[in-house]
Amino acid sequence: MNSPQYRQRAIQLREELSDEYFILWIWDEALGAAGKPGQFYEIRALSSLANLQTFHAIPKLFKPISIYDNQGGRIGFMIKKVGTGTNALSRLRAGDTLELIGPCGTGFPVFRGRRILLISGGIGYPPLWYLQKELINHNQIYWMHGGGGQADVFPCDEIWTEDGSIGRKGRVCDNLEETITKHEVDTVYSCGPQGLLRTVCEITNKLDIEHYCSLEAYMACGIGVCHGCAVPIGHPEDWTFKRVCKEGPVFNAKEIRWELF
Amino acid sequence: MNSPQYRQRAIQLREELSDEYFILWIWDEALGAAGKPGQFYEIRALSSLANLQTFHAIPKLFKPISIYDNQGGRIGFMIKKVGTGTNALSRLRAGDTLELIGPCGTGFPVFRGRRILLISGGIGYPPLWYLQKELINHNQIYWMHGGGGQADVFPCDEIWTEDGSIGRKGRVCDNLEETITKHEVDTVYSCGPQGLLRTVCEITNKLDIEHYCSLEAYMACGIGVCHGCAVPIGHPEDWTFKRVCKEGPVFNAKEIRWELF
Amino acid sequence: MGAILNDIWGNSINAVKLLTTRLGKLELSTPLLVASGTFDLENFEFFDPACLGAFVSKTITREPKKGNPPPRLYETEAGLINSIGLQNPGLDKFIHEKLPVYRDKLSMPLIVSFSGSTISEFCQMLETLEASAGIAGYEVNVSCPNVENEGIAFGTDPDIVFELTRRLQEITDKELCIKLSPNVTDIATIAAAAEAGGASSLALINSLWGMAIDYRTGKSKIKKGIGGYTGCGVKPVALALTYKVAQAVRIPILAMGGIYNWQDALEFIWAGASAISLGTANFINPLAAPELIMGLGEYLLSTKKSINDLKGKVEI
Amino acid sequence: MGAILNDIWGNSINAVKLLTTRLGKLELSTPLLVASGTFDLENFEFFDPACLGAFVSKTITREPKKGNPPPRLYETEAGLINSIGLQNPGLDKFIHEKLPVYRDKLSMPLIVSFSGSTISEFCQMLETLEASAGIAGYEVNVSCPNVENEGIAFGTDPDIVFELTRRLQEITDKELCIKLSPNVTDIATIAAAAEAGGASSLALINSLWGMAIDYRTGKSKIKKGIGGYTGCGVKPVALALTYKVAQAVRIPILAMGGIYNWQDALEFIWAGASAISLGTANFINPLAAPELIMGLGEYLLSTKKSINDLKGKVEI
Ligand SMILES: Cc1cc2nc3c(=O)[nH]c(=O)nc-3n(C[C@H](O)[C@H](O)[C@H](O)COP(=O)(O)OP(=O)(O)OC[C@H]3O[C@@H](n4cnc5c(N)ncnc54)[C@H](O)[C@@H]3O)c2cc1C
Ligand SMILES: Cc1cc2nc3c(=O)[nH]c(=O)nc-3n(C[C@H](O)[C@H](O)[C@H](O)COP(=O)(O)OP(=O)(O)OC[C@H]3O[C@@H](n4cnc5c(N)ncnc54)[C@H](O)[C@@H]3O)c2cc1C
Ligand SMILES: Cc1cc2nc3c(=O)[nH]c(=O)nc-3n(C[C@H](O)[C@H](O)[C@H](O)COP(=O)(O)O)c2cc1C
Ligand SMILES: Cc1cc2nc3c(=O)[nH]c(=O)nc-3n(C[C@H](O)[C@H](O)[C@H](O)COP(=O)(O)O)c2cc1C
Ligand code: FES
Ligand code: FES
DSSP, X not given: OOXXXXXXXXXXXXXXXXXXXXXXXXXXXXXXXXOOTTOEEEEEEOOOTHHHHHTOOOOOOOEEEEOOEEETTEEEEEEEOOSHXXXXXXXXXXXXXXXXXXXXXXOOOOOSSOEEEEEEEGGGHHHHHHHHHHHTTTSEEEEEEEESSGGGOOSSSEEEETTOSSSEESOTTTTHHHHHHHTTOOEEEEESOHHHHHHHHHHHHHHTOEEEEEOOOOOSSSSSSSOTTEEEEEEXXXXXXXXXXXXXXXXXXXXXXXXGO | OOSOEEEEEEOOEEEEOSSSEEEEEEEOHHHHHHOOTTOEEEEEEOOOTHHHHHTOOOOOOOEEXXXXXXXXXXXXXXXXXXXXXXXXXXXXXXXXXXXXXXXXXXXXXXXXXXXXXXXXXXXXXXXXXXXXXXXXXTSEEEEEEEESSGXXXXXXXXXXXXXXXXXXXXXXXXXXXXHHHHTTOOEEEEESXXXXXXXXXXXXXXHTOEEEEEOOOOOSSSSSSSOTTEEEEEETTEEEEEETTTTOSEEEGGGBOGGGO | OOHHHHHHHTTOHHHHHHHOEEETTEEESSSEEEOTTSOOGGGGGTSOXXXXXXXXXXXXXXXXXXXXXXXXXXXXXXXXXXXXXXXXXXXXXXXXXXXXXXXXXXXXXXXXEEOOSSHHHHHHHHHXXXXXXXXXXXXXXXXXXOTTTTTOBGGGOHHHHHHHHHHHHHHOOSEEEEEOOSOSSOHHHHXXXXXXXXXXXXXXXXXXXXXXXXXXXXXXXXXXXOEEEESGGGHHHHHHHHHHHHHHOSSOEEEOSSOOSHHHHHHHHHHTOSEEEESTHHHHOTTHHHHHHHHHHHHHHHXXXXXXXXXXXXXX | OOHHHHHHHXXXXXXXXXXXXXXXXXXXXXXXXXXXXXXXXXXXXXXXXGGOSOEEOOOBOSSOBOOOOSOOEEEETTEEEEOOOOOBOOHHHIIIIIHHHHHHHOXXXXXXXXXXXXXXXHHHHHXXXXXXXXOOEEEEEOOSBOTTTTTOBGGGOHHHHHHHHHHHHHHOOSEEEEEOOSXXXXXXXXXXXXXXXXXXXXXXXXXXXXXXXXXXXXXXXXXXXXXXXXXXXXXXXXXXXXXXXXXXXXXXXXXXXXXXXXXXXXXXXXXXXXXXXXXXXHHHOTTHHHHHHHXXXXXXXXXXXXXXXXXXOOBO
């Protein structure tokens, strides 16, 4: 299974995390064997073009959602309601049908014997959960996660909230340089909102530390054909637009041309 | 209440007639006092423009539906599922909200002491039901109704079906000339599909009999502002497009310029 | 302003001020108008007229026009196709029968939409209208075919639009708004021609070409074949053209095309519109106008911005 | 034809015959193609390629093109706005890296879409492509700005379209399809110019202009401001233009613009299309192609009509 597949799968379980966050679990052994940390699926609440004729409801695009967990085929998607597509997903219950295209993208490189820092913001958490399970037995890991408030944070080593309602008050990258030094970090993995990632990249580039950064982009196809999800990647004098859905979503922090966003 | 009003009303009762036909009952004394036989409402299953933002479902036009019954405010709409709008209406249950604009149009003229023929086809039945209740004590009435098959016919004096499954086999206008003569009819009211109405008009015009014919048209506003529902009305050399929703839906058969449809 | 707004905003004078806008020579109490041909006095049964900054009447022509044969309407997945064919009673009947009623009933400025098939016909019509009281301005519908110019619609040729506008502005001192068609290669040049000719504002867009066919029978849903496409599905096009025109001219823009709610209205204001019109939305939601103006007012109040503060400030 | 159709129609040879159509010099096994830029080999993971009568590749230019800055996409109520900016690896890389793969993997005719900014650049590109094996025809994308002509897009000027087509048809004997832009005043004249120049078919429509703005922040949803609008909401426009062009030319039309299902496809065939393409629908429904071809095949079987029997037979 090299290229993304299209599947319709029943939702086995729906887990409620808060008003805004929930997890959908499906079961598919073949997809489970194919997926790697950092990859994602384009998913959607089952929509039929037949609806166009009967209900005049126009089906919409799939939405990219990371693999949050993968237990040999028990695949989980942790989702935050933010707009139309994720709200439609949030109306799904166990037994309802999910449409999936994936696994998409390349995922994180996986190492052994490193001192690793995971840093995530908001909905950047899910892919790092799957990643840390892959890394945990072979590396030293420190995971920092930040969010707006209490609802946006999840289990990890160090929690930050902007409103200070739980954990440390501020942005998760506020003390980053010190943390990296203190923990003698040699490898950083990050995922989250653009502003956060940009700051993390600046710091790791300055400290010249290996950093794999998972980017977001608005997507149409999710499989590399439309070039809609492009981000500028490469050296300052020799960059091109790479596809988040195909060459990404994970890029080497040194190559992300933030100045061109 | 001279002009059509906009209301949202709860559905009091939903009556099932068959797979395709159903009746929705609402309660509104003021609207009840305003409505006359032959008038109609533009109705719709409650849709919110807010849906555009939350569900990306685009609200659609209201649909013209005749007043089928009006018992001093207990207003009934008898509806056949044919497409998007009527299917949306068919999903409504008691307690759901109906949006209404009306009463629209001018309705049938009401007489006393006449020998009246009512002739309806398919979904032309509902306005004549309300009309005959108004006429019944002061006129002699003979009502012929036709439809495709058993599901399309309703109580009246003479039933026709095209498949012969009940009543006489054929089109309800097949014997019309004889019936008019036999019953010494002086006034005809009709409502139904265009083909039927056209034939009935030809016959009554030939026999020079008073005939009020209720026409259908695709509508946008229902209140006379868009000129979308126009039909050619007048004398052969001096006709104009009149609005089914305002000057109609009832027109004098002699004035309907079928040759221009 | 009207009770409707005060109800919501607790007699707040601020919201009222924030909503005022200028369309050329007219100071409007709200930026909300109604699109020609989609609204008339009947609609005021549904809501408080104070919502509207001005009223635009259905396009009239010099002679009465029968209009197109039915069916004239078809609703698509995301909009409406119409083929009314400018049915109207003609200039005389308008002046003697409709205008007095408007004078009587309207509590806001009346903008009369009219159209002709030669420049001199446009001019004659305007002279006649100028002689009547109760008109605050004109919307010039240039989408009619031009009989002097091989039947090509007026609105597609910048030179004709310039000449027409120049001649019309000599006749009137009132608001002169030219309504542009979207079915052109380069709307910005046409807009600039209208401005150069002396238009005091521009309205856009009129309907796009549209068609629908019954897939079972092959019959056109509209008797004349091609009709005018409006509503939700045209919004991205209308917004793009509004932005293009806003970049090309300095006179105010009255924008329309698929505006259904206050969020849509804001998009057009950001893109450069001084005022916006509801067209197809009036059919889809009888309360579209009051809901729009309440939503917009609340937004302006909460952000403490006026229409003027937002107008054209889109960030590209 | 493919197993997919036989499964449904019980090896019916009839459906297969009914679906064949001719696009200029190409005999196609089905009337279904894919719109340039919306489909690639990856999509064949989702369904049997036998659905497609031909394959149209993403537009290439002579030099590599970086494309536009992000964000490049935004989904509206009824369609999609894109601003890819013709990102492509350039002619050389296409010929040496992509074309061999297409030759290897494609089981249907390959139509190569290309674009240039001067007539001679178009001609050079075609000469280079002609030297390569595995190409059945060309789709000429004339929506790029013309550097010789004040940056006005090629596709908006009938004289340039005529001259370009005339020059190109001298170079190739293969299928030569000119892809027209909808953003013009008079598409029929441009279509006729392409026909007169020697095009063997026409493709339409390319995307409409479209824009979307975040109503809260005033930020354009697309980095470049105006993008290309496609999908469901453009269907009425695409259908109207297909009908107009079908009235103006005799060469076959490859129609697209908001086609999502077999009912939509039939509308375009009634209007005059010999073949149709799925564009945005490929994103909305990965199975849009097989579902369309099955629905269409079943319809044709049940009515015992072929594409040819229906083509252009719309009743107005
Ligand atoms: C590779 C990848 C993995 C992702 N993994 C997850 C995940 O595991 N869980 C999860 O909840 N979300 C994830 N996301 C984000 C998720 O795809 C978006 O939240 C979703 O597409 C929003 O769609 P919507 O229709 O609900 O919102 P919309 O109505 O499209 O938008 C709502 C708001 O979000 C903004 N927005 C929309 N899409 C994006 C985007 N892709 N990036 C940034 N802002 C956006 C809009 O501008 C708007 O302000 C991931 C995104 C990518 C690209
Ligand atoms: C004054 C008036 C009174 C009416 N009274 C009743 C009534 O009491 N009960 C009732 O069930 N129906 C009545 N109708 C008909 C009803 O309005 C239509 O069936 C309805 O508008 C169809 O809408 P739809 O969205 O369900 O179907 P659509 O999806 O719009 O169309 C389904 C099919 O019906 C055809 N169609 C749609 N609208 C019309 C129309 N107005 N006339 C003819 N063909 C049409 C279409 O071409 C299509 O083939 C009345 C119509 C008018 C004008
Ligand atoms: C039924 C109907 C009738 C119209 N009549 C006119 C008209 O007479 N004059 C005119 O300039 N525009 C007319 N229009 C165009 C509208 O004024 C407006 O430009 C167009 O509908 C776009 O706005 P919308 O998408 O909000 O409807 C009409 C539109 C519709 C739907
Ligand atoms: C993401 C995207 C990329 C496109 N790229 C091209 C292209 O490279 N060349 C071209 O001629 N058309 C391109 N188009 C236009 C399509 O080929 C097609 O003409 C248009 O999308 C209308 O069809 P639709 O509504 O079915 O999508 C592109 C469209 C989209 C949505
Ligand atoms: S979303 Fe289409 S290439 Fe990435
Ligand atoms: S439906 Fe608008 S005038 Fe009759």
